[in-house]
Amino acid sequence: STAELIENEKISSILLLAAGVAHELGNPLNSLTIHLQLIDRKLKKLKASKETRSLEDSIKVCRDEVTRLDGIIKNFLEAIRPRPPDLAELYLPDLIEEVLHFQARELADRGIKVEGEMPAGTPMIMADRDQLKQVFFNLIKNAMEAMQPGGRLSLKLRADDDSVYVALADTGSGIKTEDLAKLFQPYHTTKVSGHGLGLMIVQRILRDHGGHVGIESKEGVGTVVTLQFPQKHRRVRMLAGG
Numbered sequence: 283s284t285a286e287l288i289e290n291e292k293i294s295s296i297l298l299l300a301a302g303v304a305h306e307l308g309n310p311l312n313s314l315t316i317h318l319q320l321i322d323r324k325l326k327k328l329k330a331s332k333e334t335r336s337l338e339d340s341i342k343v344c345r346d347e348v349t350r351l352d353g354i355i356k357n358f359l360e361a362i363r364p365r366p367p368d369l370a371e372l373y374l375p376d377l378i379e380e381v382l383h384f385q386a387r388e389l390a391d392r393g394i395k396v397e398g399e400m401p402a403g404t405p406m407i408m409a410d411r412d413q414l415k416q417v418f419f420n421l422i423k424n425a426m427e428a429m430q431p432g433g434r435l436s437l438k439l440r441a442d443d444d445s446v447y448v449a450l451a452d453t454g455s456g457i458k459t460e461d462l463a464k465l466f467q468p469y470h471t472t473k474v475s476g477h478g479l480g481l482m483i484v485q486r487i488l489r490d491h492g493g494h495v496g497i498e499s500k501e502g503v504g505t506v507v508t509l510q511f512p513q514k515h516r517r518v519r520m521l522a523g524g
């Protein structure tokens with residue numbers, strides 16, 4: 283459902299933010315480990331007394347707790363590692379229609395017209411349905427957020443011998459040349475309430491599918507996002523190592 287997709291996007295965003303924080307904690311923890319070791323060594327060189335022994339005990343507790351924190355962080359990062367795609371035969375026009383249907387209400391509310399060119403007989407691909415829903419949801423959302431009422435979103439599918447391509451074009455604000463290189467970086471956003479993770483997730487999912495995402499844009503004119511997916515027959519050969 284739409285709520286699920288929105289929830290998924292929120293959850294993956296929150297997890298990525300948390301992963302960023304967890305990753306950042308690594309440096310101060312390393313520094314703590316090194317300095318606790320130093321203090322411990324210096325203490326052991328002092329004349330032993332009740333005080334030095336009590337301090338050594340405290341340092342032991344600190345070192346154990348640092349090890350414990352390190353373990354918690356490593357487990358957390360492992361637990362939220364994105365799962366590999368669960369591949370099954372998929373017909374892209376149906377999936378795109380489904381996602382458009384989810385977002386029809388918001389598209390209408392924003393006064394955006396949708397045009398689709400999805401030729402019947404588009405070749406099958408091997409894909410993870412939920413992950414691809416997330417891809418189109420994120421891209422359509424970005425397009426909506428870039429457009430004013432009266433804007434047009436067009437979705438076109440085409441295929442060659444090996445791949446299926448989807449082009450999503452919008453008549454939105456476009457992207458500044460200097461921002462083009464940053465689009466897939468986590469946390470890059472030009473929006474007040476953006477999180478800058480949508481395109482990073484899209485790129486990761488496309489990569490996990492053996493595909494590719496490219497973005498062309500002109501400020502004040504619009505943006506075209508192109509997705510490339512290997513066709514089913516190619517994907518099957520790739521997996522078989524051929």
Ligand code: ADP
Nearest residue numbers: 424425428471472473476477478479480481505
């Ligand atoms: P967010 O939407 O949270 O900002 P994204 O990763 O989805 O994060 O997008 C990153 C940035 O890329 C956006 O803030 C915006 O500046 C730009 N962008 C993405 N898609 C479009 C688009 N269709 N039109 C204009 N700018 C876009």
Ligand code: MG
Nearest residue numbers: 420424480481
């Ligand atoms: Mg976005």
